[in-house]
Amino acid sequence: MWGELIQEVRVAQMGVQILFAFLLTVVFTPKYDTLDSTDQTIYIVTVVLGAAATGALIGPVSLHRLVSGRRIKPRAVEWASRLTFVGLVLLLATMTSSLLLILRVATQDGYVPWLVTAVVVWYLLCWFGIPLWTRRRHTTR
Template sequence: MNRDELTYNRDGEGTGERLDRHWNELLQELRLVQTGTQILFAFLLGIAFQNQFHTTDGFTHAVYAATLIAAALAVALLLAPVAFHRFLYRKGMRDSLVTITDRLARGGMVFLVAAICGGVLIALDVVLPRPAAIAVVAAVLLWFATFWLALPAYIRSRSDIRA
């Protein structure tokens, strides 16, 4: 019997079982964001090769560069758990694997939001006056913060159940 399996929580779930469950939940969440992030990154790569892009101003080029970098960093962080798992596979380090990959996923999501907002700003800057485009992107960022941070924090604070 593994030493991880000797500790049980109030639901009768052993530490090893809990870590496996957390790992599987994290993998499911990553599957959702990895594909979309990679598609966004590929789309952003193509923008620089459009003829019209070269006629845009410095602001658009700066937003594009920051957005492309944010997307690349998001891809790296959201794919990192795969590499991390390969290095730690069967090393008895599930606790580290789950903890660190959770942090990698959180970081990847931060960069994903930045890339999404940057992409929206690039697109809206073409069809709206720049101040309006920036205001809309600020609202989009607030929308993400509300549903990704504020609402879960509110629900968690109201709950007596701790994972």
């Protein structure tokens, strides 16, 4: 189970690291100074969420390294799995707030919250709904 978990984490890590790196550069652009206080607040929240997601998704690698050879692999897999789940939830929040910020800056139209909501519902379906439905439908008792 450890190998599968680490492979899954690698996919999420790459995405969150690229997103986080992009977010870190935004504050150094001239456009940042023109954002209103609401958009600057959304940006700050997004960066903090991105940092938290990065920490949670890199955590399993550190956990593995620090407990390797201690004969506690089942417990390590359990904790790494929890960290990964928390990381995915934080990544969802980061992507949501990033999308909100980008669409608010790109357009001031009233449909932005609806569009962001639709994308979040899609993420929830893909990341949690279908996997939970599959687990429930195909798990033998």
